[in-house]
Amino acid sequence: xxxxxxxxxxxxxxxxxxxxxxxxxxxxxxxxxxxxxxxxxxxxxxxxxxxxxxxxxxxxxxxxxxxxxxxxxxxxxxxxxxxxxxxxxxxxxxxxxxxxxxxxxxxxxxxxxxxxxxxxxxxx
Numbered sequence: 667x668x669x670x671x672x673x674x675x676x677x678x679x680x681x682x683x684x685x686x687x688x689x690x691x692x693x694x695x696x697x698x699x700x701x702x703x704x705x706x707x708x709x710x711x712x713x714x715x716x717x718x719x720x721x722x723x724x725x726x727x728x729x730x731x732x733x734x735x736x737x738x739x740x741x742x743x744x745x746x747x748x749x750x751x752x753x754x755x756x757x758x759x760x761x762x763x764x765x766x767x768x769x770x771x772x773x774x775x776x777x778x779x780x781x782x783x784x785x786x787x788x789x790x
Contacts, residue, residue: 668779670779670780672760672761672781672782673689674686674687675786680790681752683752684749686702686749697768698764699764700719700762700765701714701771701772702747702760702763711761712727714747715747718768723770730749749786753788754790759784763777764778765779
């Protein structure tokens with residue numbers, strides 16, 4: 667059974683940084699892509715970033731490109747999201763997700779497994 671557990675959320679001032687992690691377990695993820703999504707109050711869950719677990723290719727939403735970096739540690743089965751230059755509009759619950767197959771996707775419905783989320787709050 668796949669388990670995804672996020673950590674690292676918190677409260678930070680605008681312009682600051684946070685690093686989110688997602689511990690993945692339950693199977694070998696070599697043929698998966700892993701993504702980060704976020705959901706602000708009253709809004710739909712939206713794509714943030716994605717990485718191919720084996721090859722490391724990445725994709726980003728335009729709103730975070732140049733500020734956020736997704737990475738993975740295959741030895742530790744951990745997905746990371748380094749968030750720099752944070753803005754109040756980045757405030758949301760952040761979720762990690764896993765999809766079978768190496769193709770990168772920004773579509774929420776492509777993902778088979780989800781974590782429980784971690785809150786990120788950016789104050790102005």
